[in-house]
Amino acid sequence: MPGASLRFRTLAMAEPRAPFEQALAAAGLTLERPAMTVLATLQLAGQPLRVGEIAARMQVVGLHVTRHVNGLEKRGLLTRLADDFSGHLPTLGDESR
Numbered sequence: 001m002p003g004a005s006l007r008f009r010t011l012a013m014a015e016p017r018a019p020f021e022q023a024l025a026a027a028g029l030t031l032e033r034p035a036m037t038v039l040a041t042l043q044l045a046g047q048p049l050r051v052g053e054i055a056a057r058m059q060v061v062g063l064h065v066t067r068h069v070n071g072l073e074k075r076g077l078l079t080r081l082a083d084d085f086s087g088h089l090p091t092l093g094d095e096s097r
Contacts, residue, residue: 034060035068039077039092048081048089 024031031039041057042049049057055065069090072078076093083089 032068034058034064035072038065038068038072038090042078042090042092048083048091050083050089054090 024036029036037058038054041054045053045057051062051065051069054069055062058065069078069080073080073090073093078090079093081089081091
């Protein structure tokens with residue numbers, strides 16, 4: 001869904017008081033709130049982050065983030081980069097930029 005992320009951001013900025021679910025639907029996205037928070041965390045970081053770092057920034061446990069990272073990766077919204085320490089680093093996929 002190319003451009004869906006841009007449509008969401010544009011709508012969210014244009015109507016900051018619109019409910020989250022309405023903004024997602026208008027952008028043509030169906031994401032759980034935590035999954036969108038994972039994407040937002042990566043977008044704000046501007047670089048790939050380890051799952052533990054994403055979890056710390058979201059103030060949740062790592063398993064919670066891992067579940068959403070796996071789902072986002074399956075949808076093509078996130079990819080994992082090779083990392084010598086942990087084996088992979090989640091980063092935004094082409095569809096979520």
